[in-house]
Structures are given as structure tokens and as C-alpha cells.
Amino acid sequence: MPNTGFDAVASKIQHDSTFVGMLRTRSAETNIDPGLRERLDSVTEYLDRVTDVDRPFLSVLLRTQGRRLESFKDALLCLTSQTDQDFEIIVLEHDVTPADSQSVRKILERLPPEFLSRLQLIEVVGGGRAKPLNLGLAASTGRYVAVYDDDDVLFANWVESFKATSATAGGRLMRAVTANQKVSPEPWSDGRAGFRSISWPRPEYPERFDLLQHLLVNHSPFMSWAFPRALFFSYGLRFDEDLAVVEDWDLILRGSLLCGVEDVPALTAIYRRWEGGSSSYTQHSGMDWKTAEQRVINRINSSPLIMPRGAMESMRQMVLYNTALDGYRFLFAGTSLRRPFNSMWNLARPGFNFAVRLRNRLRRIRQRTGESQGSS
């Protein structure tokens, strides 16, 4: 007598990808056609069998355009300083001028020899932001894949925290907490193109992953994520090369819908927001962004969705709020406030943000006071 019924699988699917969890749940139906159960189980077994013990834990796809060489050096320093060195690095040199390419090579040559043996360099010509990632993916051998741009910063526990969480992540994506820091480009005293940080790193994105929030907008910089190898090499996902921007949001959404997400309870990276200078925000027009976002939405909208465990409650709450807000629908055009309400909101927003920050600070103080009283 097979062990069937939802209760039998409820604890097991906690550590499964969303897709496998769904297969197990269907298979556990008491009255399911035995032939269908056998086939569902064989798919589950096939996916379970993908073992990657002989691979490095992580493949790091490090994109560079050779334009910010000093921050590129920082990125490499962050990697060489990881407490867990169980990873390979694939440097993706994308549309780099010959002079900058020479500089990139010089920088790499200076790395400690023991690190160089785990690094490969791939030159990529043409295509958008996703093209180097797909080439890097093809060259990767890690059990997980992470994308790291050359102008961001990692804490020493970036790899270590992903690895610790992978013990319970099953086939799911992993997402860590990232802080934002404002950085301003400026020449350094010897004339080289440098920068200075101008704000304390603040974790402005939610601490825990919320799929429904991510359907609206991306709340997770690329290096917050470690994607399981199966996402690419079993399920066959690739970065969408037709997207000029938001290639990260696209993969995060498709991946998280298919596999689910395991939160990593650590702040492991800093996303640098460049104040002035060039970034993807300045290199692409507003139209590029809108077009790309619409493409992401259309693709997901045109296929059936599997929602992860816990989504039921969130969606019920959302529908409830939506119903309650129905009377205020005239305020909105699509997902944005309608004129002149948007201008009014822009005026009120600084005060509102200040109030939220104040409230959060008071909560933290209260929490700390409570903790210290509790421990004394």
C-alpha cells in the first residue's frame, strides 16, 4: 500500500522545488490513476537523481565591460577574500575595447596564483546584457550559479551563507539580503578613474522573498541569488537575450515560480548605486525599460503558473485589499497613481519615508531594549 495523501508529503515538499512539490502532491492523491502516479514519480525520481557532488559549489559569472576597472578590482578582492573558496569564477568580458581588455588582463594576472587556477576569461562580442551570461552558463560547472556585476561588493560570507543554506534549500533558488550604498565617481589623486562611497549601506529590499511583490517589480539585485544548476540544465531555462534590460528580473521570476525560493538569513552583499556616471539606468531609455518589462510580463502571463506553498494566504489577503480599495480605483492608471495624485504623492513621499524610517528605528530600539532587558 503506497503511502499516499497530502499529509504524507507535506513535510517532504518543504525542501523541494515548487515543481517537484507539485508532482509529489499530485502523486499523493488517494484516487489518482496508478499509471499517472507511476509516471509522475518517475519524473520526481529523475529530478532527485541529479547529484552534483563532484562539482564546485558555486559558479560565479562576473560580468565586466572594462569601464570601471577600480571597482572590478574590488569585485575580485571580494571573491579572493571569501571565507569559503569552493567556487569557480568565469569573467565575462563584454564588448570591451582592446585597451580596456589589456587592462582587464593585467588586473587578472596580478591575482594570487592559487586563485587564478579557478578562473576563466571569456570574451563576448555583441548582444545584450544576457548574452555573456548564457555563454558563462555554458562554461559553468558549479552546483549553483550566481551572477555578480563588476561594480558591486560582497561580504566575506557570501559563498559561505549560500552553502550553509543549500543544506535545506533542496532544488530551490536561494536569496540573501543585499544592502544599497550610494557611490559617486571621482578621479583619485593619481588621476585614475575612481569613486567614493557617500552613504552607509542600507538594506532597503525586503529581508524575505515575496513572490507576489516581485511580480510587480524586482526587489532583489542579481548577486542576492544563487540559482540551482538544475534550473538551467534540467529545466532548460536560459537568460533572455532579447531583453535589453531586466534580464535578472526575468530569470528570478521564471526561476522562483518553477522552483521556489529559500531565504538566506544573512546580509551578504552591497549593491552600489552610482550617483552620476554611466549605469544601466542611464544607458537605456525609458522605452527600453518599459518594452523589456512588458516582455517579461507577457511571457509569464502566457503560461500557467504554479504558486509556492504559502501563496494561498498572501493571495487571499491581496484580493481582500483589492476589494477594499475598489472605491479608490479612480486614483490609479495601471499600477501608477493618476495625475495630479502622483504629484501630490511625490510631494508627500519624503515626509512619509521619514516617518517610516523613524518608525523602523523606534522598533529596532525597542527590540534592542527588550533584548538587553531580557538578557540582564
Next chain:
Amino acid sequence: MVETRSLSVQSVLFNNAPQDISRAGLALANSVSWARQAGLVGDWTLHLGDCSDVPVFDDGHLAELLSAVTQVGGRLDHTVFGRNLGSAAGHNALATRSTSDLLLILNPDAKLAPDAVTALARRVDGTVGMAEARQVPLEHPKDFRQSDGVTSWASTAAALTTRAAFDKVGGFDSATFFLYCDDVDYSWRLRLAGLDIVYEPAAAVFHDKRLTVTGDWPAGSAEVYYSAEAALLLAYKYSRPDLVRDISLRFKKNGEPLARKALAEFERRRAAGELPDQIDHMHKVGQFVGGNYAKHRF
């Protein structure tokens, strides 16, 4: 004209993990090797002074480190102090073990970028007494002049100073400072002696500091106590009785036991006549800005 100078790298150990020191040693050796190739550094030695109760290194880890250092033409000098001297006294003791032109004061687990020693060695010359490396991932917030990097003080998490400057001011004030602010005091005395302190952003060093998921800084008890004690001592030494009063009042009122303990120790020293001689009466170098020792960028 490039000047080749001898270098001593000094790290004071206290209950560190040996593998962390070994990995930092590999990064250091690599960074020094590029400075040697640039002709900026000649003979060099890594001086490790162990203040732990139980020595950090076993023979295996020490051999690994020795191999990394000797491969790039360096020497390793490993001393077990057998007691916790603190950073100021530890570095003073290590400085007596060499006569090199340059002293690189380095946190034992800090990992230097390949071109960090080169960038620091280029900055430290006749008018610059000390150059500080830029810390990654958390950059120090103090302000610096963009044109030449001149700043209020240099953190000795990773900073290069000249032997001449070190001797000129008599090294760190170990009689006053145990852990924190010994570097602020050393910087300010160099400035009183007419030398500049510069921040060198081109010299990056990875200093493994972390934040909580809410972005807060999790200060340990040693940091809370010794930084509180050092705040009082620094204000006193740099002739700021008004600040000593303010800080004392704050420590009395805020209820933090470690701050109150630091205040009690300060008062004990005052009663015993153990406080340092007061200097900088005209407030030429001492900068006390909102609890910091420089204007901060953020």
C-alpha cells in the same frame, strides 16, 4: 625616480583562526611581490606578535606562511608575547625588531589587494607620515580631500608609515591606549610634527566586517568598552575638558554598563595620576565631530 625601501609588515595576533592568518599572508605576499617588481620595496619581513593565551599557530600553519613569504623574498619573524599587550604596545614591541624604512601596520586577517602595497608605498614620502588603505566591503566614512587624500587620521587596520615618522613621535602611545584610538592619536601626533595623513583609495584591503540583516553594526563588548575608554582618554589628551565632561555625563546617564565601567577606569587613572600629558592646546589637529574624530561623509 623610484626609491626602493625596506619594509616591515606588522600584525598583532589575538585568538585568531590560523587559516585566516595564512590566507591573509598569501594576499600580503602577493601584494608585496608586485611592489617589489615595481622597485618600490626591497627587503621585507612579516612580523607576527601573538598576544593570545594559547599561541595561534601550530607548526603546519606556520610552515605554510613561511613558504608564502620566502617565495617572494621575505622573512618571517614570529614572536609569542604570552600575554595580551593590546595593539599599541604590540606594534611598538614589533617595531623594535626591525630597522626597515617602512612599517605596514596590518590587521592580521586583512587581505590586501594585489596593488595595495604599491599604491601605499607610492604615497608615503617626505611629507606624508602615514597612508591608509581603503577598506572593503565597508569603507571608512571619514572625509578626505579629493585632490590629495589628506584626512584627519588613518586607521591602522591597514596603513603604511615611515620609520622616520614612527621614531619622530615615539610610536604608539601604549601607556594611554590599549585597543582603540591608538591610531587616531598616532595620526594626530604625526600631524603636530608637521606630517600629513592621507587616505589612499587606490590601495584596497578586505577587512572582514559584517552587518546584521537590518544593516546594523554588531559591536562586541571589547569594542564597546575600549572605544568608550579611548574616547575619554583622547578628549583628555587633546585638551578638550569640555568633551571629557560631556562624554562622562553621557556615560553616566545612558545606563550602558560597559561605558560606565570605562568611565570608572578613567576616573581611577585620573585619581592615580596616570592620565597622559595634555597636548594640542590650540586644537590644531584634534577633531571631535559628533563622536567621531573626523568629519564623516555619511
